Amino acid sequence: MSKVAVVFWSGTGNTEAMANLVAEGAKDAGAEVDVIQASDFDSTKLAEYDAVAFGCPAMGDEELEDTEFEPMYDEVEPSLDSKKVVLFGSYDWNDGEWMDLWRERAEGNGVNVVDSVIAKDYPGDEAETACKAAGAALA
């Protein structure tokens, strides 16, 4: 059975709701899943997992949240090796540019990004389906 970590930061709960949907998709596909706050994760925990989903909303000006999430992600990214990775997060007033930039950065650094999912504000039906499918892709 594969073991999946869903690691997220969420200020107002929208990305947290996506994290729970990604976790549900992975569990339904047979994985063992831990949902973990960004501040509780680092590269020493990576060895326990076969795959990781990272969730962070658009913050700053199309940026990752820079107090807890980005320092954690910067530290973990070089150790991801060939593990399957999903990126997800919520946004509001722009069109999801932060996710394009994040995915480009990750892929440019050799991360095996198998899917990315964005939701405007709280995940609706379409995002719910996409989150569950992304979780299943990690199982």
Ligand SMILES: Cc1cc2nc3c(=O)[nH]c(=O)nc-3n(C[C@H](O)[C@H](O)[C@H](O)COP(=O)(O)O)c2cc1C
């Ligand atoms: C400080 C701050 C910066 C934000 N920057 C952006 C942005 O650059 N682009 C965007 O589309 N939304 C931006 N947003 C909106 C959030 O991404 C949006 O409210 C999202 O749903 C929050 O997700 P959360 O509930 O997981 O915290 C920003 C919100 C805050 C509070």
